[in-house]
Amino acid sequence: MNLSTSEVWLLIGGLVLTTALVKGVGPVFVGGRELPAPFLRVVALAAPPLLAALVVTSVLADGRHLGVGADTVGVAVGGVLLVCRVPLVVAGAAAVLVTAALRAFV
């Protein structure tokens, strides 16, 4: 890292400000009025593609490259367990163990 301690504080201040802005803009400017039904239908479907994209990019993307690694296998195992209604904490632990084992032994 090339940043000094005071530059890190500058970065942190920037992160706090931008995150609060991004979270606040919608409620501040869009709120307080009834929105049309088509808008609400779109909104009701917004989470699945966002979450699915977050999952596949964190598992398969490294910068601008796509590829698989030990974590891909671990997350797949965790995913299968979740589909089988295993609790999140257990599925997460399994994903971590599989990933660590693959990194250690393969």
Add this chain to the structure above:
Amino acid sequence: MTPDDRASFQRGIRLGVPFGAVGFVISLSYGVLATEAGFTPVQAIAVAAFVFAGSAQFASLSIVATGGAIPAALAAATLMNSRFLAMGIALAPSLPGGRAQRGAQGQAIVDSSWALASRDDGTFNRWQMFGTTVPQYVAWLAGTVVGAFTGDLIGDPERFGLDALFPVFFLSILLAELKRPGARLTAVVGVVIALALVPLTPPGIPILAASTAALLGLVLPGPTTEPAP
């Protein structure tokens, strides 16, 4: 707070506990990686306390840790956070009060809380959302405190496979969401958009662009116009 609100808040807290448990370990690894990169423990903890946005924290950290500059780190964090813009717009009509009050309530948005509080009719149960955020905030802060002060003992969190937790965390929220009519199709379209854009755009953009798959709501038939019971 009405009795209904109180019940929603308490249900939210219960829903948030497992996410908090997993979030604890994720934020612990943030504390380790941040101090390893050169943050002081207090700085790592300040990020967890006042930014409280996992994907943006990791994106900005990975940039400065590899020698990147502040503007690049902030840009990456904002791109990762940009999904909160879509979430905030969606949530806005369900928030009462004036602008300042609504803006403050919007700060409670985190992925799991927002997704679980979303109803089929496009409105949100805000008290449940606040409740789900509470245990996650506490655990997130505690995890970073532990990680920031024990980083020397732990070493590289990737060695322990801790990087696999983050996707599993989001996968569990996604699976709960897929029960919604039309959700599977939009999820698949979102994945295709995201993967197609990964080689072409900076990280974060593929995720934001994937949200356009929700526009399928304009053409898909569905019961989503009826208010939920």
